[in-house]
Amino acid sequence: MTIQALERRVRQEAGDLVLPTVVELLGAVYPSRGLVLEIGSGLGQHVLELARQLPWLRWQPSERPRFLGALRLMTATARLPNLLPPIPLDVNQPWPIRRADGLFSANTVHVMPWRAVEALFAGAAAALVQGGCFCLLGPFSRNGYFMRREHRQFDAMLRARDPGLGLRDVGGVDALARAHGFALTVDRTMPDHSVALVWQRR
Helix, strand or coil, X not given: CCHHHHHHHHHHHHHHHHHHXXXXXXXXXXXXCEEEEECCCCCXXXXXXXXXXXXXXXXXXXXXXXXXXXXXXXXXXXXXXXXXXXXXXXXXXXXCCCCEEEEEEECCHHHCCHHHHHHHHHHHHHHEEEEEEEEEEECEEECCEECCHHHHHHHHHHHHHCCCCCCEEHHHHHHHHHHCCEEEEEEEECCCCCEEEEEEEC
């Protein structure tokens, strides 16, 4: 199985099993109104459904500049009044948005070098309002333990392609978040054995 096929399998299962739980979780931690920035929206598979299910929030998708074309097409086709046009965002560059009431990112940190993960949390700390929540969703390890055989395979494939990539350990990411002024409020294993982490900006 190729890395692309394995990633598609993991993401498809995550979408089928996890999305209702994610909607319930985000509805509980995000404010009753405001702007939520999604970092690394991909093709919009998460933000489109979140905008439909949580219509009291305005959703701002973003993606690295070279991947914006398909995302713009998908979001424009949806015609959701609370879904804003996608913006370019590279975590390693100055962020184009300076204030958000909530942040969301799914399936991103394992395909970022660690320096980019550090930049993600630095940017999040600068953009998120005090008391706002940052939800990070995806496959993680816990103390070096992988919760699924497919996750171990996926991690090995990523690291073979680039030693700087790979599934992140929950404890290491939380330590980074705390260094940027975040407090972990939710650590939930999802039905597909991915993990939803929510931090509140102090």
